[in-house]
Amino acid sequence: MGHQYQAIQWNKNKLVYSGYVLIAVVAFLAVFIATGLSPHPSGNTADPVVLTIRALGVAAFAMLTMILAIGPLARLSPRFRPMLYNRRHLGVMTFIVSSAHFALALLWYHGGGPLNPFVSLFVSNPLYDSIPGFPFEVLGFAAFLILFALAATSHDFWLNNLSAPAWKALHMLVYPAYALLVLHVVLGAMMTERAIIYPVITGVTFALVSGLHLYTGLLEWRADGGMRSAKSKGWIDVCAPGDIADMRAVIAPLPKGDRVAVFRYGDKISAVTNACRHQNGPLGEGRVVDGRITCPWHGWQYRPDDGVSPPPFTEKIATYNVRVEKGRVFVDPKPNAPGTKVEPAVFNLQEMSS
Amino acid sequence: MKKPHRRAHFLMWLIIAPIVAITFAIALTSRPGVPFNETTPETLADVNAAGGD
Numbered sequence: 274m275g276h277q278y279q280a281i282q283w284n285k286n287k288l289v290y291s292g293y294v295l296i297a298v299v300a301f302l303a304v305f306i307a308t309g310l311s312p313h314p315s316g317n318t319a320d321p322v323v324l325t326i327r328a329l330g331v332a333a334f335a336m337l338t339m340i341l342a343i344g345p346l347a348r349l350s351p352r353f354r355p356m357l358y359n360r361r362h363l364g365v366m367t368f369i370v371s372s373a374h375f376a377l378a379l380l381w382y383h384g385g386g387p388l389n390p391f392v393s394l395f396v397s398n399p400l401y402d403s404i405p406g407f408p409f410e411v412l413g414f415a416a417f418l419i420l421f422a423l424a425a426t427s428h429d430f431w432l433n434n435l436s437a438p439a440w441k442a443l444h445m446l447v448y449p450a451y452a453l454l455v456l457h458v459v460l461g462a463m464m465t466e467r468a469i470i471y472p473v474i475t476g477v478t479f480a481l482v483s484g485l486h487l488y489t490g491l492l493e494w495r496a497d498g499g500m501r502s503a504k505s506k507g508w509i510d511v512c513a514p515g516d517i518a519d520m521r522a523v524i525a526p527l528p529k530g531d532r533v534a535v536f537r538y539g540d541k542i543s544a545v546t547n548a549c550r551h552q553n554g555p556l557g558e559g560r561v562v563d564g565r566i567t568c569p570w571h572g573w574q575y576r577p578d579d580g581v582s583p584p585p586f587t588e589k590i591a592t593y594n595v596r597v598e599k600g601r602v603f604v605d606p607k608p609n610a611p612g613t614k615v616e617p618a619v620f621n622l623q624e625m626s627s
Numbered sequence: 628m629k630k631p632h633r634r635a636h637f638l639m640w641l642i643i644a645p646i647v648a649i650t651f652a653i654a655l656t657s658r659p660g661v662p663f664n665e666t667t668p669e670t671l672a673d674v675n676a677a678g679g680d
Contacts, residue, residue, distance in 0.1 A: 445636060490636055494637050
């Protein structure tokens with residue numbers, strides 16, 4: 274959180290997690306290369322350097338695919354939410370693997386000629402108007418530049434200095450980067466390797482990732498469409514107190530497309546903005562842990578009555594006035610200044626359970 | 628995410644998905660077939676000329 278900047282927020286769990294990922298990547302590379310080097314019936318042997326380039330590329334592609342699947346899966350099922358905690362570390366590791374792939378490929382295919390390797394990358398194959406012969410390396414290089422920018426700005430120093438909206442906008446470039454990588458594979462390995470497994474794996478992988486993002490995006494779009502009906506300037510009827518599970522929230526639409534998270538903890542109800550200060554994570558999908566609203570994405574916490582992070586942290590989010598009347602929870606759509614204390618609405622717990 | 632980012636996310640995938648899908652389809656139909664060995668006819672001609680089988 275905002276108490277101090279750390280390039281990488283290591284803790285024991287993340288060390289263990291990153292250790293497992295590292296072991297998995299090394300094991301994958303070893304199996305890929307060993308399999309490729311095994312004797313072929315034709316008597317031909319694969320080049321170990323080319324195999325290593327391929328192995329690194331496949332590993333980076335698979336890792337980025339997993340990263341992009343985590344977000345929509347976490348929106349569809351809470352079971353995937355713990356994976357969000359480690360997504361940033363996986364992203365940085367993906368960049369490291371893709372850097373190795375890029376450096377090795379650049380040296381191997383473009384490092385031996387008279388031209389600068391970076392110039393050679395762009396001019397050695399001039400078939401820019403051809404699909405089968407397109408210089409697919411250029412697409413991979415463009416994706417690599419985006420991944421570099423994302424990895425370089427991945428820590429909270431940049432998040433705080435750029436502001437959450439600008440940082441989020443920048444990091445949404447990962448989607449075009451993924452598209453470039455898919456095209457890099459489609460116009461590269463898929464065109465040179467005749468085995469049907471290449472188009473099958475590439476096609477299915479992209480269909481899954483894009484399908485997940487389009488489906489969850491459509492759900493959000495529909496939800497936002499429902500919010501257009503929330504034009505009333507008066508208090509908004511959210512739900513009955515019993516509709517909110519204990520220590521959980523109901524997310525309600527507000528005018529102008531904002532959302533409010535209405536939390537119940539025991540017989541009290543408080544309302545805060547649904548957007549976490551960290552990365553605009555959906556607070557209403559989190560829960561109250563140790564008396565604090567906890568963001569499901571990275572665990573940032575806020576007190577429900579004033580939206581202030583517990584000391585030593587200093588983040589504040591907007592609160593909303595809330596009341597319970599005639600068995601219904603009402604929220605004033607006008608947000609209070611971040612950190613404004615609002616007395617929780619209290620209701621009769623026994624009436625709710627009877 | 629806030630509404631502008633939700634919209635941008637959805638629109639981005641609405642653009643990305645068809646572009647990649649169409650390129651994928653074109654590339655799939657443009658894939659080279661079984662490799663053609665240009666030396667085979669000449670080799671066969673040489674073998675035939677030499678009276679081999």
